[in-house]
Amino acid sequence: MTTSAPPVKDRPGGPGGPASGDERLLGASPLRKLLGRPELGAVVGALAVFLFFAVVADSFLRMSSFGTVLYAASTIGIMAVPVALLMIGGEFDLSAGVMVTSSALVTSMFSYQMTANVWVGVFVSLLVTLALGAFNGLMLTRTGLPSFIITLGTFLMLTGLNLGLTKLISGTVSTKAIGDMEGFPSAKKLFASQLTLGNIELKVTILWWIVLVAVATWILLRTRFGNWIFAVGGNADAARAVGVPVAKTRIGLYMGVAFCAWISGQHLLFSFDVVQSGEGVGNELTYIIAAVIGGCLITGGYGSAVGSAVGAFIFGMTSKGIVYAEWNPDWFKFFLGAMLLLATLLNAWVRKRAEATR
């Protein structure tokens, strides 16, 4: 996945402009390009974690276990992709975790209350969720407040809305079962089915994840919008000066987060049929952690979609690896924290080396 990563073509915002001036450096170019990849540190970390658990947990290497780890990674990874893109664009989204729950609640309640075909609910939920993303983006660009404040506000409001509206409409704190409604089986196929490959069961979320990573990578490295993202995250003022539509880019990024929250939310709904309104709180941090482990800079302007996937994979391997190793789970958060620090340090070190050879 990572060895065939597309070359770093043009990435504005980085300190090195035209490096072609010095001919001596041309020979080292492929290595330098590799060292310059944001996800390099994460890949090294992922290999280390993989080898580690392969040694200490004997059931970790089984094919069926691989399916489980990939599933755990994919549910984080689907959200880590847009969160990484947003972070490259220099912003945060603290509402990403509960937005997933909101999106599932909208589908379920709309379908149930209107006695509509479930697909209608799915479509309405897409519009509502995208509107939430647009709200975040618009508030950010219109008010000029930091994204921390804006999305914290959205996070709190959504948490309250999830609970309040669900209780108001359903009478209880979880939604009614919609498994017997029309359209449910086909929607379940799209969002929460299982594919059997040989003798491993793979959840369809893994497919969604791979597609999202591929699309995001293409956007980042091959499109004009990708250049805008790097530019806005690197230096918004400079970007504006050269004609990059900063506001539009940011709103687009927030809507990207919303779109993926919609996918995750539909998965949540269609795999469990009933949604609890209190879910999702705290997951936003998980997504951010995955993006950071994967090499995204918190300050923006640097990172990759593939990196976020590697970060999510490390997260999935660690959380499930501890179970496979049958360790005392009291230490899980400590282990995760240590991993986050190590991965970030490794990233920083690799980047410094890469820049030093320029």
Add this chain to the structure above:
Amino acid sequence: MAKVGTGVRAMGAVLAAVLGASALAGCSSTGGLRAEQRAARASAEGQAAGRAAVSTPNWTVAMVTHSGDGDTFWDIVQRGAKQAAEKDNIKFLYAHSDQGQEQAQQVQSYIDKKVDGLIVTLAKPDAMKDVLAKARKAGIPVITVNSGAEQSKAFGALSHIGQDESIAGEAVGDELDKRGKKKALCVIHEQGNVGHEQRCAGAKKTFDGSMTNLYVDGTNMPDVQASIEAKLQADPSIDTVVTLGAPFADAAVQAKKSADSKAEIDTFDLNAAVAASLKAGTLGFAVDQQPYLQGYEAVDLLWLYRYNADVLGGGRPVLTGPQIITQRDAGALAGYTDRGTR
């Protein structure tokens, strides 16, 4: 900027159109609200609109629990309390916080309001000790529910109503022995919750086989499922999974399916989905502590105390559970879980 504005307006218009149109088109002929309404019309019961059954003064009773936001269990407790309050001509107030300090402050504010009775949970007993002493000083009768059976009497409460978590756990251990189980998994969805640990410890005590705990992140369902799945794959000899809350039973059933395991899934607590799964046989049994009773009895006992100076339990906890529910009982309970009182 202007372009963005029109974009949003256009989206709003599309949204409104879809909301309107989909009410007409794309209806589901199965399930949904209409099915529920049909069912409600079909059954004559459920019409009993609450009216006070007594003519005592309109007393006010406040309940303060340690519940987090949006917890199904506490929803049922509240429902029981509200229905008892309606019948007893009582005004019912409710507040909750999962932070001990905050919970104590809420109790204090009800003392300031001079309510006629207090119902509290003692999940964090140390935080509640002082404020309950103040309630006693102000002459407000207190009943503890759900958690805090050990401290209830010492803190000056009239009675304690709830399930003893250890006893409930022990009932699970006994039931597993009866079913001939050998190796069980106890899934804890809130790390550090004393009641959860007690349940698993109780089960471990009476269970003749071996039992291990698994900690999962309760706010992240896919993670709950993947963790149970991983554990079942790591140890195929596990023949029972016990979850501590109704919503997690379903995740365990799916994990079992994915891991291709033969384990039986059992759970604490009840909801509509659990009742349906019990009926279908995908769940072995459920342990119910009857949350409805905890709310209902607490309010009713406060009324009895005010009206007749009655006290129940003599300082010992009044147990509302455990009641073990199997496939045989599930059918009869389905109607009650649907209306949210079981």
